[in-house]
Amino acid sequence: MRSSARFNASCEEVLLRLFRSFTASSEVVRHRGAFISFVVALALFAAPHSLHAQSDCLACHGDKSMQDAAGHSIAVDGSTFSASIHGSMKCNNCHADIKEYPHPEHIARVECKSCHADEASSLAGSVHSSSKDHPCSSCHGDAHSIFPKSDSRSAVYPLNIPKTCGNCHGTDGMARKHGLPSVYPNYMDSIHGFALSKEGLLVAANCQSCHGSHKILSRKDPQSPTFKANIPKTCGTCHAKIDADYERGSHGHAVASGNLKAPVCTDCHTAHAILQPTESEFRMQSTPICGSCHKDKLSTYHDTFHSQLGSLGGYVETARCWDCHGAHEIYPTADPRSPVAKANLVATCGKCHAGANLSFVQYQPHANAHDRKLNPALFYVRLFMNLLLISVLTFFVIHTILWLIRSRFDQVRRNGSNGGNNA
Amino acid sequence: MPELEQTAVSAEAEVPSEGRYYRRFTSKQRYLHAVLFSTFLGLAATGLPLRFSESIWARGAARAVGGFGAILFFHKFCALVLTIAFLIHVKEVFARGLYHREKGVFWGATSMVANWKDLKDMLGHLRWFVGLGPKPKFDRYAYWEKFDYWAVFWGMIVIGFSGYAMWFAPFFARFLPGWALNAALVIHSEEGLLAILFIFSIHFVNTHLRPDSFPMDMVIFTGVESEKEFQHKRPLEYARLAREGKLEERVGSAPASWFVNFSRIIGFTAIAIGLTLLVLTLSAYFY
Structure with a gap:
C-alpha cells in the first residue's frame, strides 16, 4: 500500500514539474487550460482516483510561490496535505463554493463547523468565542496540515500544546498586548512543564488537561474546571488519592460546603508555576501562603526557632506548617486524626526530633x-x-x-x- | 587614623627607656581571652542573623554563606570551642584555689569575687564622676572589671545551657518541662543580645576606649603594663606589692614591638567587627 502511494506521489510530482516548466513563461500561461487538460489526462492515467480532485487544484496551488491579489500565499503543500487528517478529502469538501475551473477570485471562508458542529458550539460559549480572533487554525495550525491530536506533528499533540497556547499566552505573544497573565514561562518551569518538556510525559498535565479544549471558560465561571470549587476535582483527575485526602480534611470540607475562602490545590501549589513540594523553593514560599489566612499562627511561628532558622532560606528542613499539620488531609487539633492531636504529637515531632518524648512535645510551636x-x-x-x-x-x-x-x-x-x- | 597612631607613639615616648613593665596576666589567661573574644565574635556574628532573621542584612549574610544552615553550623562550632575554653578556665580557677592553695583566688583583694569595697568603690566612682568626691583607688580588679567577668561567666552558663537545651532538645526534655524549651529560645536570644550590646558598647569603652586606655588597653594581649600605668590604674595593688616587697616578682620585660603591632591589628579588628555588629543590631530595630 505504502509503496504504491509513494509511487503515485512521485508520478504526480513528475507531472507537476512538467506542468510548471510549461507554465513558467507568460506566453504559455494563456494556454494554461489546455495544458491542465493535458496534465489531468496524464494524472488520470497515473494517480489513483481518490486524488483526482486534489490534483486538479494542486496543479495550480501546488506552486509554492502562488499568491492571491493581496499577496497572501495560496499555495498548498500537496504531500503534507495528503498525509494530514483531511488528506483523503476533496478540496471542495471544505472550499464548497468552488464547483468548476476557473473559479471566482474571491471564495467563501471555510466553515469548519459544517462538519465539526459540536466543537464549534463549545467554542462559541467559551472565552475564545470570537472566531475572528480565534479561528480554528490558531490552535490546530495551518488548515492544510492538520493532524490528529495523537500525532506528534499536531499543534494540539500533548507535548505541543503549551507552545501552541503559549503563542498567545506567553510573554511575547498576545499576553502582553492584551494584558493577559503570562502563564507560559511559569508553566514551563513548573513540575508539569518539566515532565512534559524534559521527560516527554504524555500524561503530564498540559494546558487543556485543566482548562479543557474547545469550551474554555473563565475561572470565574462556576462551570469552569478552573473555578475555585472545581479545582480539587480537576487536579484530582490525575491526583486521585491526594484529592480524596483533601476532600476528607478541613479545607476540603469547607470548600465543599461553599466556603470559597478555604484553600484549594492552587492556593498553595499555585496554578501554573507548580513546584515539586520537596524542593527548597516550595518549602520557602508556602509558609506565608498558610499565614495569609492563619495570620495569628504565622506571627507566633515567626517567634520560634523553626521560623528564625527556616523561613528565610538555606535551612529548609526546619518545620513548615504542613510538616506538623499535614498537607492535604488537615484536621483541627482537637480531631484525633490530626498529626498535631495530643496523642500523635510524639510521632509527629519525632519525625525530625529523634527521641522526642511526652515532655518534649509539650513544647509550644506557637507560643x-x-x-x-x-x-x-x-x-x-x-x-x-x-x-x-x-x-x-x-x-x-x-x-x-x-x-x-x-x-x-x-x-x-x-x-x-x-x-x-x-x- | 593618624591621630590615634601619633597619640600611641607619644604615649610610648613618655615612658622612659629604662621604664619597668609589670606582669598582669599570664599567657594562659591571654590565650583564653583571645579564644573568648574570637568565639564570642563568631557567636555574635552568627547569632544575630538568626535573632533578627527578618532583617535585610541577615538575609544577605545568609545568602553569602549558603543559608542559615551554614550560619547555625558555625554558631555551634564556636559554641563548642567556647565551652571548652570556659571549662578550662573553671578548672584553672579551682586548681589554683583548691589544689595549689593559692591565696586570694576566692576571696580578698586579688579575687574576682565581689566584696564591700567594690560597692563602696562604685558609689565613690559615681560621686567622682559628678565631682562630689575623690577618685577611688582600685585594687587588682576594679568593680566594673568584676562585673564584666561575672556578666560573661553568668552569660556563658545561661546562654550555654539554653543553647545546648535547644541543640539537644529531646535529651533535655527528659528532665525539663516542655515549656522550658520555649523559654530556652527567649532566654538564649535575650541574654545573647544583652551580652552583645554590653560587650560591644560598655566593655569596649570602659576597658579600651576611655581616655586612660585610649585607643586600646594592650595589657590583655601583651600581659604586661608600664609602671606608670600600673600605678595610675591600680594604685592599691601597686602599693600592696611594694609594701610586701613583691614588686620584683612581677617585673616583666617590655613587649616586642612586632607583637604590640600584631596585637593592635587583632584588637582593632575585633573592635571594628564588634562595632559593626552593634550598629547592625541597633539597625534591626528600625528596618
Whole structure:
C-alpha cells in the first residue's frame, strides 16, 4: 500500500514539474487550460482516483510561490496535505463554493463547523468565542496540515500544546498586548512543564488537561474546571488519592460546603508555576501562603526557632506548617486524626526530633511570650530577661558616659589646658 | 587614623627607656581571652542573623554563606570551642584555689569575687564622676572589671545551657518541662543580645576606649603594663606589692614591638567587627 502511494506521489510530482516548466513563461500561461487538460489526462492515467480532485487544484496551488491579489500565499503543500487528517478529502469538501475551473477570485471562508458542529458550539460559549480572533487554525495550525491530536506533528499533540497556547499566552505573544497573565514561562518551569518538556510525559498535565479544549471558560465561571470549587476535582483527575485526602480534611470540607475562602490545590501549589513540594523553593514560599489566612499562627511561628532558622532560606528542613499539620488531609487539633492531636504529637515531632518524648512535645510551636494568660511562664521569663537587659544597659550607659566626660575633663586639666577658655 | 597612631607613639615616648613593665596576666589567661573574644565574635556574628532573621542584612549574610544552615553550623562550632575554653578556665580557677592553695583566688583583694569595697568603690566612682568626691583607688580588679567577668561567666552558663537545651532538645526534655524549651529560645536570644550590646558598647569603652586606655588597653594581649600605668590604674595593688616587697616578682620585660603591632591589628579588628555588629543590631530595630 505504502509503496504504491509513494509511487503515485512521485508520478504526480513528475507531472507537476512538467506542468510548471510549461507554465513558467507568460506566453504559455494563456494556454494554461489546455495544458491542465493535458496534465489531468496524464494524472488520470497515473494517480489513483481518490486524488483526482486534489490534483486538479494542486496543479495550480501546488506552486509554492502562488499568491492571491493581496499577496497572501495560496499555495498548498500537496504531500503534507495528503498525509494530514483531511488528506483523503476533496478540496471542495471544505472550499464548497468552488464547483468548476476557473473559479471566482474571491471564495467563501471555510466553515469548519459544517462538519465539526459540536466543537464549534463549545467554542462559541467559551472565552475564545470570537472566531475572528480565534479561528480554528490558531490552535490546530495551518488548515492544510492538520493532524490528529495523537500525532506528534499536531499543534494540539500533548507535548505541543503549551507552545501552541503559549503563542498567545506567553510573554511575547498576545499576553502582553492584551494584558493577559503570562502563564507560559511559569508553566514551563513548573513540575508539569518539566515532565512534559524534559521527560516527554504524555500524561503530564498540559494546558487543556485543566482548562479543557474547545469550551474554555473563565475561572470565574462556576462551570469552569478552573473555578475555585472545581479545582480539587480537576487536579484530582490525575491526583486521585491526594484529592480524596483533601476532600476528607478541613479545607476540603469547607470548600465543599461553599466556603470559597478555604484553600484549594492552587492556593498553595499555585496554578501554573507548580513546584515539586520537596524542593527548597516550595518549602520557602508556602509558609506565608498558610499565614495569609492563619495570620495569628504565622506571627507566633515567626517567634520560634523553626521560623528564625527556616523561613528565610538555606535551612529548609526546619518545620513548615504542613510538616506538623499535614498537607492535604488537615484536621483541627482537637480531631484525633490530626498529626498535631495530643496523642500523635510524639510521632509527629519525632519525625525530625529523634527521641522526642511526652515532655518534649509539650513544647509550644506557637507560643506567645507576649500573652500572659496563654503562656504565663514564658511571659514572665521574657519580662525578667527584658528587665535585666534594660536595667544593666541603662545603668552602664549612664555610668560610661559620666566616666568618659569626667576622665576627659581630668585629662585636659592635667595636660595644662584651661577647658576651652582660650577660645 | 593618624591621630590615634601619633597619640600611641607619644604615649610610648613618655615612658622612659629604662621604664619597668609589670606582669598582669599570664599567657594562659591571654590565650583564653583571645579564644573568648574570637568565639564570642563568631557567636555574635552568627547569632544575630538568626535573632533578627527578618532583617535585610541577615538575609544577605545568609545568602553569602549558603543559608542559615551554614550560619547555625558555625554558631555551634564556636559554641563548642567556647565551652571548652570556659571549662578550662573553671578548672584553672579551682586548681589554683583548691589544689595549689593559692591565696586570694576566692576571696580578698586579688579575687574576682565581689566584696564591700567594690560597692563602696562604685558609689565613690559615681560621686567622682559628678565631682562630689575623690577618685577611688582600685585594687587588682576594679568593680566594673568584676562585673564584666561575672556578666560573661553568668552569660556563658545561661546562654550555654539554653543553647545546648535547644541543640539537644529531646535529651533535655527528659528532665525539663516542655515549656522550658520555649523559654530556652527567649532566654538564649535575650541574654545573647544583652551580652552583645554590653560587650560591644560598655566593655569596649570602659576597658579600651576611655581616655586612660585610649585607643586600646594592650595589657590583655601583651600581659604586661608600664609602671606608670600600673600605678595610675591600680594604685592599691601597686602599693600592696611594694609594701610586701613583691614588686620584683612581677617585673616583666617590655613587649616586642612586632607583637604590640600584631596585637593592635587583632584588637582593632575585633573592635571594628564588634562595632559593626552593634550598629547592625541597633539597625534591626528600625528596618
